[in-house]
Amino acid sequence: MGAAPNMSVTVGGLTLSNPVLAASGTFGYGREYAPHLDLAALGGLVTKGVSLQPRAGNAPPRIRETACGMLNAIGLANVGLEVFLRDKLPFLAGLRQKGLAVVVNLYAESVAEFAELAGRLAGAAGEGVSALEVNVSCPNVKGGGMAFGVDPRAVAEVTAAVAGAAGALPVWVKLTPNVADPAPMARAALENGASAVSLINTLLGMAIDARARRPRLANLYGGLSGPAVKPVGLRMVHQVARAIPGAHIVGLGGIMSGEDAAEYLLAGARAVQVGTASFVDPGACARIAGELTEFCRQQGVADVNELVGGLINS
Numbered sequence: 001m002g003a004a005p006n007m008s009v010t011v012g013g014l015t016l017s018n019p020v021l022a023a024s025g026t027f028g029y030g031r032e033y034a035p036h037l038d039l040a041a042l043g044g045l046v047t048k049g050v051s052l053q054p055r056a057g058n059a060p061p062r063i064r065e066t067a068c069g070m071l072n073a074i075g076l077a078n079v080g081l082e083v084f085l086r087d088k089l090p091f092l093a094g095l096r097q098k099g100l101a102v103v104v105n106l107y108a109e110s111v112a113e114f115a116e117l118a119g120r121l122a123g124a125a126g127e128g129v130s131a132l133e134v135n136v137s138c139p140n141v142k143g144g145g146m147a148f149g150v151d152p153r154a155v156a157e158v159t160a161a162v163a164g165a166a167g168a169l170p171v172w173v174k175l176t177p178n179v180a181d182p183a184p185m186a187r188a189a190l191e192n193g194a195s196a197v198s199l200i201n202t203l204l205g206m207a208i209d210a211r212a213r214r215p216r217l218a219n220l221y222g223g224l225s226g227p228a229v230k231p232v233g234l235r236m237v238h239q240v241a242r243a244i245p246g247a248h249i250v251g252l253g254g255i256m257s258g259e260d261a262a263e264y265l266l267a268g269a270r271a272v273q274v275g276t277a278s279f280v281d282p283g284a285c286a287r288i289a290g291e292l293t294e295f296c297r298q299q300g301v302a303d304v305n306e307l308v309g310g311l312i313n314s
């Protein structure tokens with residue numbers, strides 16, 4: 001048995017104990033999962049999208065299982081900034097003290113709202129926020145969301161506003177797969193103050209009940225996630241890594257195992273997030289972090305960073 005591989009990575013202004021984070025919207029605010037896994041085994045977690053005001057989200061039904069994945073049209077239901085700061089942040093601050101990165105995912109419907117959110121969270125940074133992740137890619141809401149993420153000028157404007165208000169807090173921008181080429185969006189984010197880009201968010205999809213002749217989601221359309229989207233995520237991470245040498249990329253979409261995570265690193269990601277897998281196995285994030293370490297050991301990889309970008313020139 002060789003020495004334990006180095007699993008620590010540096011991404012988007014943060015140093016993580018390992019490259020595996022829990023993805024936004026699939027891990028609550030961390031505490032919900034505490035009974036199910038050792039949170040300290042994670043590199044970090046990304047919170048559910050936080051908006052200035054609380055949001056009830058879309059009407060049900062808003063989740064549907066699909067072949068190798070799921071559709072969701074939650075519509076960014078969340079407790080809102082005030083309750084987040086009062087009730088959720090103290091637990092997250094405890095996690096941060098244990099060495100986890102706590103990334104707060106932001107959702108707003110205007111540039112001014114994004115900047116206000118970032119400014120208020122930056123004020124609370126000492127208490128438990130490591131970085132912000134700006135969601136410009138939600139397919140399930142009418143205002144903001146994906147409308148920002150498909151236009152490089154809008155991505156540039158939102159990123160600059162958030163980075164300007166975030167002070168020393170690193171800003172990650174979460175990109176949509178609902179474009180032909182994500183590289184112009186990634187470039188717009190990275191040239192306007194983002195330390196990293198995360199991709200992918202969900203793919204816009206639909207499910208139909210043919211017998212009832214009705215859509216299965218009340219919102220009509222929803223976001224597709226899970227193993228079905230992994231090939232799309234890998235391709236988009238690779239496209240961005242190739243187009244923007246040195247870009248810090250957080251890869252996600254359909255990661256169910258440590259080997260899936262290794263595939264994203266080879267495509268050019270420096271860290272990964274695990275989403276839908278946590279709904280199948282609430283211990284998935286810790287399991288996947290362990291499997292990635294084991295993968296490195298078995299493959300004779302002394303440092304997980306050796307994998308990063310291994311296929312960029314392929």
Ligand SMILES: Cc1cc2nc3c(=O)[nH]c(=O)nc-3n(C[C@H](O)[C@H](O)[C@H](O)COP(=O)(O)O)c2cc1C
Pocket residue numbers: 023024025026048049072074076105135138174200201202224225226227229252253254255273274275276277
């Ligand atoms: C139920 C659900 C809620 C989500 N909520 C958010 C959110 O609030 N903000 C965000 O940026 N992404 C959100 N996402 C997208 C995930 O973070 C992730 O990008 C996507 O699901 C792909 O990863 P996966 O295949 O591992 O789930 C959500 C996904 C699901 C399934």
